Amino acid sequence: MPKYIVTIGLEVHAQLKTQSKMFCPCPVEYGSEPNTHTCPTCLGLPGALPVLNEGAIEKTVLTGLMLGCTTPPLVKWDRKNYFYPDMPKNYQITQFDLPLCIGGGVPLYDLAYPKDVQKNIPNPGKVVKLTRIHLEEDVAKSTHHDKFTTIDFNRAGTPLMEIVSDPDIDSAEEAFAYLSSLRQILVYGGVSDADMEKGQMRCDVNISLRPEGQTELGSKIELKNLNSIAAVRRAIHFETARQTEALDRGEVLLQSTRRWDDDRGETTLMRSKEDAHDYRYFPDPDLLPLHTADILARVSPSLPELPHQKRARFTNDYGCSAYDADVLASEQSLAAYYEAAVAAQPTVAPKKLANWVLNDLLGALNDASLTITDCPLPATALAQLVAIVESGKISGSQGKEVFAAMLATPGTDPEAIIKEKGFEQVSDTGALEAMVDEILAANPDKVAEVKSGNEKAMNWFTGQLMKASKGKANPKILSDLLRSKLL
């Protein structure tokens, strides 16, 4: 039975976070009443003229910088001609031969892979090569009813960035990691929220299989209607199996487009190569070409620290483990929270703060179905609590109780909770010393045991003293006192 090599390329469309549409000043706002953000331009009325949105261009150029693309010195916009009701002027304005970004790549982060393959990543550190990124306009939104279709033009003409990868992806898992990593980077740049489930990021998959040993790629099958990163993975698994079976049966696969049905877990044929479009691209005479040197110079300073750079800094400067740094850097808002905590308490080891953020805070947020962006506990408050625990004023387990109370009543000062719960430890060395002297004098036999090297007897003293102080003695000071007197 021949083995097949799977080759995958992805075309990702990402909505840009701009104030206004790509070619007209209508607001970009999702979830508004239908047809409340339109004008002659985005309705495609005859005679209306488009004007380029500078902000959308800057965000696309920034994306190119983040992904290591090059930007040609001169770019232009072209018309892609086709007829569809969601595009009433019968062409989409897009970029054909001179896009804003060329080349570059998307690094596949370890934590971007599906959880079940993170321990066994086939090509660690892989960077998927990009072909290009261009800037175009989105189409209107169609809703299909029983007997008719309705169209809302609020989305028509909003800026849409298309990121096209090379056929450089080898598996469903790499496609999953590509989309998760890309999303992280787009969010980091403030370019797009890139949530596939909200339609802010859309993805078409091109997949082909060829027998091992054959260099020429197999017939390209395009998959559409993929509405989540997980669906992309499932669809590629299905399609790989379907094409493998077909090729094993000796079938010849033809270039075609298939639609993924996530409920049924299968793809069905939408159109074959014969009905492939002929878009007859030509330069849009309404839009003038654009020089990019000034834009690049303006955008370069806003290039953000990227997830992998942040991760390296967290391990090098903060002493975080590679895994902890990975998790902290995976979400920009989480990284920002952590850095705010570190900045608030410079004397506390950043690694300790990482433990609290990752274990206690994320755990509690997860239980409450909250994300870090709606965390009720400010980073400074958490850092203050960790500083108190680290100073030995309260114990670790008392710290967890205070933490729970702080989450339950946001805005409460940790010191106030400590007082209220009576967790205040006795840190008065004089008072503790008197207690220590008393117990040592009363137990000469145990003193002898410690002096003869029995460390367990030391624990016995600690236990007695904690009991005598009703648990309020500062354990660290206590242990220091005992050691200095006994050893």
Next chain:
Amino acid sequence: MSAHSIDIHRVAKLARLELSDDEATHYAAQLHRVLDHMDTLAKLDLSGVEPTSHALPVYDVVRPDEARPGFSQQQALSNAPKSVLDQFQIPKVIE
């Protein structure tokens, strides 16, 4: 007679136009004349001329990313032959 051959029916199909046989002959002849003119242009020596996509040497026309209200919903829908649910209503589209 033109040196070119145009599949006028394919061009018409791409433009969603229905042409009678007479119209097809009529427009094919016109389009042939356009292509013949391209041949004339192709004979020019343009070796020192940089290719351009636009006739005017004007570049870099952009606007700042600022939003401004456009049509009201009622205005937007006022040209619609049919509307329902505050949207344009069209015959059912099957992908």
